[in-house]
């Protein structure tokens with residue numbers, strides 16, 4: 001049996017939840033680490049720089065503490081994604097991940113994409129960049145990795161629908177009144193996944209699932225009517241794919257991001273993974289409560305509208321989630337701020353990177369205004 005392809009790995013967002021788990025997997029597989037990037041030169045980043053002395057380094061800002069020659073700024077982060085012949089794991093949080101994704105694909109690299117915001121903010125641009133010779137896009141988001149694996153060897157045109165599972169987050173079963181009083185600590189206590197703060201809050205509002213619906217639309221060329229969401233609190237079944245003949249495939253297993261990360265790194269081979277153990281457990285499935293969690297329908301609406309709307313959705317959510325984490329707005333205001341921002345920003349086509357950056361800026365401005373209004 002041929003061993004897995006051990007090309008160098010570039011880890012963007014190296015200090016985060018996905019980044020650190022990627023480094024664990026890469027170390028275990030013996031893959032060299034060619035590049036590391038983070039938002040700023042934190043102690044955690046400096047520790048990684050010392051642990052991987054061969055890796056090229058970049059931070060988005062605050063590079064003063066780093067040795068000379070380290071790239072500083074978003075261009076420097078994107079340039080790491082273009083290191084030739086590498087697998088680029090994009091674990092950056094937020095719309096800042098879009099340009100490194102485009103740079104990685106534009107250089108003909110494999111991009112292992114955790115940063116779903118790349119597709120939400122600039123889906124059409126990512127699909128264009130994917131036409132570059134050699135470029136590959138492999139989803140790391142567990143639901144999309146599941147769909148991608150179920151589709152291996154299948155004709156995508158014969159898919160009837162896909163079902164994304166959602167854990168339901170910490171507030172599953174609560175109504176809108178109950179949700180109004182939840183605290184930041186309660187919202188950060190995700191029942192099944194241990195992730196960065198932003199995605200954890202997005203999981204609590206179900207906005208994360210809204211992003212994933214848009215992500216699935218772009219990744220697999222599906223209409224929004226073909227993408228469904230079901231609440232599955234055990235997070236054991238990651239997604240299901242139903243074909244036109246009624247056959248349903250699923251990918252199952254305990255929630256552990258090291259599995260989809262490893263699949264994206266070793267594809268088309270598979271390698272042993274001691275961290276993942278399959279155990280049978282009781283599984284339940286239920287329809288999401290769309291009244292208590294309006295983020296889901298906001299996501300479908302923005303996705304169907306297309307153009308700049310998904311980018312505005314993401315940008316407004318980034319601002320609203322920060323405001324919630326800082327105690328400036330209540331939990332239920334997150335989706336209200338996002339909804340009002342979507343209404344405030346005029347709808348436009350999205351054809352070039354500048355369009356995505358404009359939409360991102362306008363979404364942020366509209367959301368900042370909506371937050372300020374609530375704080376008055």
Ligand SMILES: NC(=O)c1ccc[n+]([C@@H]2O[C@H](COP(=O)([O-])OP(=O)(O)OC[C@H]3O[C@@H](n4cnc5c(N)ncnc54)[C@H](OP(=O)(O)O)[C@@H]3O)[C@@H](O)[C@H]2O)c1
Nearest residue numbers: 013015016017018038039040060092093096114115195196
């Ligand atoms: N965690 C999961 O289990 C999981 C699962 C599925 C998908 N995802 C997706 O993966 C992405 C990362 O999530 P996470 O949970 O790993 O987030 P996280 O723990 O908050 O980590 C985010 C990482 O991004 C870096 N970063 C922030 N701004 C940056 C910038 N402008 N340029 C370069 N790096 C920047 C951060 O660096 P600093 O430390 O310097 O700020 C940090 O290393 C998100 O898109 C999320 O939706 C995550």
